[in-house]
Amino acid sequence: MSKFEEVQVFCPATVANLSCGFDVLGLCLKGVGDEMTIRITDEPGVRIKRISGADLSLEIEQNVAGVAAVSLLNFLKPKVGFEIEIDKKIKPGSGIGSSAASAAGAVYGINKLLGTPLHRRDLIPFAMQGEVLASKAFHADNVAPALLGGFTIVKGYHPLEVLRIDAPDDLYVTLVHPKIELRTADSRAVLPAQLPLKTAVQQSGNLAAFVHALHTKDYLLLGRATQDVIAEPHREKLIPLFSLAKSEALKSGALGVGISGSGPSIYALCEGKTSAQEVGRAWKLSYMLNNIEADVFISQVNAKGTELI
Numbered sequence: 001m002s003k004f005e006e007v008q009v010f011c012p013a014t015v016a017n018l019s020c021g022f023d024v025l026g027l028c029l030k031g032v033g034d035e036m037t038i039r040i041t042d043e044p045g046v047r048i049k050r051i052s053g054a055d056l057s058l059e060i061e062q063n064v065a066g067v068a069a070v071s072l073l074n075f076l077k078p079k080v081g082f083e084i085e086i087d088k089k090i091k092p093g094s095g096i097g098s099s100a101a102s103a104a105g106a107v108y109g110i111n112k113l114l115g116t117p118l119h120r121r122d123l124i125p126f127a128m129q130g131e132v133l134a135s136k137a138f139h140a141d142n143v144a145p146a147l148l149g150g151f152t153i154v155k156g157y158h159p160l161e162v163l164r165i166d167a168p169d170d171l172y173v174t175l176v177h178p179k180i181e182l183r184t185a186d187s188r189a190v191l192p193a194q195l196p197l198k199t200a201v202q203q204s205g206n207l208a209a210f211v212h213a214l215h216t217k218d219y220l221l222l223g224r225a226t227q228d229v230i231a232e233p234h235r236e237k238l239i240p241l242f243s244l245a246k247s248e249a250l251k252s253g254a255l256g257v258g259i260s261g262s263g264p265s266i267y268a269l270c271e272g273k274t275s276a277q278e279v280g281r282a283w284k285l286s287y288m289l290n291n292i293e294a295d296v297f298i299s300q301v302n303a304k305g306t307e308l309i
Helices: 064-076 098-113 120-135 143-148 184-189 197-216 219-225 232-238 242-251 273-289
Strands: 006-016 025-041 045-052 081-087 151-157 160-165 171-178 256-259 266-271 294-300
Touching: 006 098, 006 143, 025 098, 025 143, 025 171, 025 294, 045 064, 064 081, 064 098, 064 120, 081 098, 098 120, 098 143, 120 143, 120 160, 120 184, 143 151, 143 160, 160 197, 171 273, 184 232, 197 219, 219 256, 219 266, 232 242, 232 256, 242 256, 242 266, 242 273, 266 273, 273 294
Parallel strands: 045 081
Antiparallel strands: 006 025, 025 081, 025 151, 151 160, 171 266, 171 294, 256 266
16 A cells, blocks of 8 residues: 555546547657546545546546546455545646546556555556547557657557557647547547458558657658548548648647647647747737637657656
8 A cells, every 4th residue: 555645646638649649659748747646445436526626427427537446446446445636737638638637647646545455557457447448449549658658659559559659848739729629439430340451551640650760769750640531631621720730730839730639629739839839929810800709738758647746
């Protein structure tokens, strides 16, 4: 058992898919995330005592943090219980891993309170149970980077195998979040059930080039590889001003632009903070001129992942 009876956890936002890596690729954001307080109780089980910042259920079976926590407790079988308080700072349905942050934070905090019996990587399958509730899909492209930090690649699901890649220090991410909610399940519903072979080959080439570009810090290649021929053609119509935002970001110096997760947030990869700020200014102006409320964030890639505050 840990020396702590209570922990406070920072649960970072994430960008999944990154255009060329549908359900495979993700990165962890710095400074954007939820906060969670978890404490040990004598009564077994899990209880969610409070949620601020979003209208979410306190019922364990209807809350991603609760579902993830229960799956971990069913495995570890501790003789104590846990209370969870959640301060949601990532808007649900924003496309930057709101549900993943809650699920990752819950299992990370409980694991810490129990004396860290499991490695971070071993927590991923339990956090994924929360994602099943949120999106009706068993995917790790948000919870993996949330827990491990950096870039992550889901090599396979059966068995689950996750690889981590460090990000170049001068790689920045600019995000714009149009203030609408786009449920992951609805965004997945517009995708085709089958793909032409040509499309699959093109996407595979982009993903391979993206990974190579990260390892070699080849920013021009990274930009060329940031292309989505699977989801973006079907999802872009769900996102306000997507085409304009993409063209404005590229004109402002972005390396590559795409839909963050299932949307409606849009991300841009940028070389250096100055370039990221230029993209952010262009996006603020574009959405303001079109009378659409939107938030803009600028972040480096978070190397630490979920952590104690």
